[in-house]
Amino acid sequence: MQTKAAVLWEYGGEWEIDELTLDDPREGEVLIRLAASGLCHSDEHVRIGDLPMEDLPAIGGHEGAGVVEAVGPGVHTVAEGDHVVLSFIPVCGKCQWCAQGRENLCVYGAGIQVGLQRDDTSRHHVRGKAARLMCNIGTFSPYTVVHEDSVVKIDDDIPLDKAALVGCGVTTGYGTAVYGAEVRAGETVVVLGIGGVGANAVQGARVAGASKIIAIDPSPFNREQAGKFGATHMFASAEEALEPINEMTRGEMANAALVTVDVTTGKVIGDAVSLVGKCGRVALTSLAPMDATDVQMPIFEVIAYEKQIVGCLFGHANPRADIPKLLSLYREGKLLLDELITRTYTLEQINEGYEAMRTHQNIRGLVLYD
Numbered sequence: 418m419q420t421k422a423a424v425l426w427e428y429g430g431e432w433e434i435d436e437l438t439l440d441d442p443r444e445g446e447v448l449i450r451l452a453a454s455g456l457c458h459s460d461e462h463v464r465i466g467d468l469p470m471e472d473l474p475a476i477g478g479h480e481g482a483g484v485v486e487a488v489g490p491g492v493h494t495v496a497e498g499d500h501v502v503l504s505f506i507p508v509c510g511k512c513q514w515c516a517q518g519r520e521n522l523c524v525y526g527a528g529i530q531v532g533l534q535r536d537d538t539s540r541h542h543v544r545g546k547a548a549r550l551m552c553n554i555g556t557f558s559p560y561t562v563v564h565e566d567s568v569v570k571i572d573d574d575i576p577l578d579k580a581a582l583v584g585c586g587v588t589t590g591y592g593t594a595v596y597g598a599e600v601r602a603g604e605t606v607v608v609l610g611i612g613g614v615g616a617n618a619v620q621g622a623r624v625a626g627a628s629k630i631i632a633i634d635p636s637p638f639n640r641e642q643a644g645k646f647g648a649t650h651m652f653a654s655a656e657e658a659l660e661p662i663n664e665m666t667r668g669e670m671a672n673a674a675l676v677t678v679d680v681t682t683g684k685v686i687g688d689a690v691s692l693v694g695k696c697g698r699v700a701l702t703s704l705a706p707m708d709a710t711d712v713q714m715p716i717f718e719v720i721a722y723e724k725q726i727v728g729c730l731f732g733h734a735n736p737r738a739d740i741p742k743l744l745s746l747y748r749e750g751k752l753l754l755d756e757l758i759t760r761t762y763t764l765e766q767i768n769e770g771y772e773a774m775r776t777h778q779n780i781r782g783l784v785l786y787d
């Protein structure tokens with residue numbers, strides 16, 4: 418079939434809208450008609466070359482939901498007409514990580530920057546070339562063909578545009594609090610960076626019962642948004658937050674610090690480590706350039722106060738269990754999704770959406786398809 422897609426041709430370039438020729442789904446694959454795609458920061462990392470794909474051109478987008486239009490041979494988990502959220506990490510259900518309930522670490526995650534189908538070919542063709550797919554899904558297109566391992570069936574009553582957000586940002590943020598940092602009732606939690614992931618880290622901490630949720634972000638708009646999602650205190654910087662946190666915790670400092678900034682740096686890690694107290698957990702979620710290695714942190718405190726630093730991919734979540742669970746929380750009014758969407762765009766306006774993200778005007782921008 419013929420459709421269109423937002424394609425990256427060179428690092429540092431803009432997303433270009435191209436005609437897309439899409440092949441039929443083969444063994445184990447499904448054709449999805451997308452309802453919406455979130456504009457997540459990770460695609461920006463790809464665009465600027467921080468997180469390069471194995472090859473270009475590549476179709477961006479890894480946060481989407483839609484309807485199964487057709488299935489290839491041997492597809493067992495979904496059928497035509499099913500509503501699905503696309504998981505930005507495939508879940509095979511059979512590898513040792515999936516088997517241990519660590520679906521976010523599925524061995525097929527190794528292919529998400531390669532961006533080819535399971536048989537190392539492509540169903541997507543632009544200007545006569547095979548296109549790679551961000552996270553094996555490429556949601557910057559009204560249609561895509563993906564492996565069935567990349568889709569999670571959801572209930573039909575959930576609006577698909579809201580469900581799209583659960584494919585990356587919501588699950589990543591919520592899971593950073595609930596699973597990565599294991600936030601418990603009554604704790605003090607700091608969230609560094611309130612974007613599409615950080616707002617959900619705040620929500621995760623709220624759902625887990627945190628008593629104080631301290632949002633740190635330089636943008637007044639983002640700080641104001643943090644309050645909507647459950648933050649109890651807001652500061653513009655870690656330096657500004659240090660003394661008030663010391664006072665409000667009677668010197669104990671925070672139990673957990675969640676790093677959900679634009680780009681994780683050694684400075685931010687040091688800040689997060691300084692803001693937690695004894696047995697404090699620091700969960701690192703935001704991506705960093707692949708060659709970044711330097712961290713400045715109070716090493717003595719890490720040792721003497723038994724502070725922990727944990728990496729956190731896709732919020733430590735199990736997409737097949739957690740995506741439906743989070744959508745149930747949404748249905749019950751306990752998890753806010755509508756409020757995350759600051760602006761909506763057509764696919765053709767995608768660069769405008771990213772500009773709004775870069776200048777902190779959006780918690781989440783969303784491309785809607787008709």
Ligand SMILES: [Zn+2]
Nearest residue numbers: 457459585586
């Ligand atoms: Zn993402």
Ligand SMILES: [Zn+2]
Nearest residue numbers: 509512515523
């Ligand atoms: Zn697996």
